[in-house]
Amino acid sequence: MEKQKRDVFPEQHQTRQPGHEAEMTPAPQFDNKHYKAAAKLNGKIAVITGGDSGIGRAVAIAYAKEGADIAIVYLQENDDARETEELIIGYGRRCLRIAADLKQEQTSAQVTEAVKSQFGGIDILVNNSAVQYPQNSILDITKDQMIHTFESNFFSYFYMTKAVLPSLSQGSAIINTASVVAFEGNPTLIDYSATKGAIISFTRSMALSLAKQEIRVNAVAPGPVWTPLIVSSASPQNVKTFGSDTPMGRAAQPCELAPVYVFLASEDATYISGQVFHVNGGTVIN
16 A cells, blocks of 8 residues: 555545545545455455445455455445446456445345345445535534435444345344544534444444344444545545544545454454444544
8 A cells, every 4th residue: 555644635525425436636545455365255245335435445345355245335426336346356256236325224125135136145234335514513404414414324224234134144244334423523523423423332232132143243433534425525625634633644545444344244353243443543532
């Protein structure tokens, strides 16, 4: 991976969430060429929401390197999804692209059936899709925005988990993408932070619920990561210094998150459930 430094992002903004990776400058680093695969996920089937770009794309590529076949679920970013599919195929694995609005419960059932029909089963679920709409005050957050944020960020995780669960078995894994803001809060991302807090509680409760079935449920709480969500939600001025307030002084690249998702999906983590893994550039969480 290329060495990172402070303030490397030019001012930019995309007008529609969750954004297009192909339009970002510089392009996110989603594939660490120095990553050493060890067949940790050989023969596994993984479903990754938000898998077309950002963290989801990086996880999909790492999973493919480790021997998994991948279904990537995304809203409408077909160009990004096709590129991710090509990358997965390039590593010798199968990929199923599914454009779907996961705010609707019935869609999760349809996604699950499509994956089972294509691959025969499901072993790993990565709930990763999200939106965020910064507002300076709670007075600026409308009911419609609150509902949309929760439907996108939390309800979709609930629906996908519920739909996939009957297909999972002993040794399967569910990994939810939370955020550092679930612990620190954020003055301009009040509704987004609330959804990420809900994901933490959901993760812990599901881990307890599924412990006897030996299905593990964990979460990853990233700090700032250079993804399309940032350029489609932040102001151009905030994009320029994105991540510079972390102890490491920079944002993460998506490929820096992927190994944690590999670990949590693999047999290396068979005694880990209900936990939150912090990948946040050195921010200390109490």
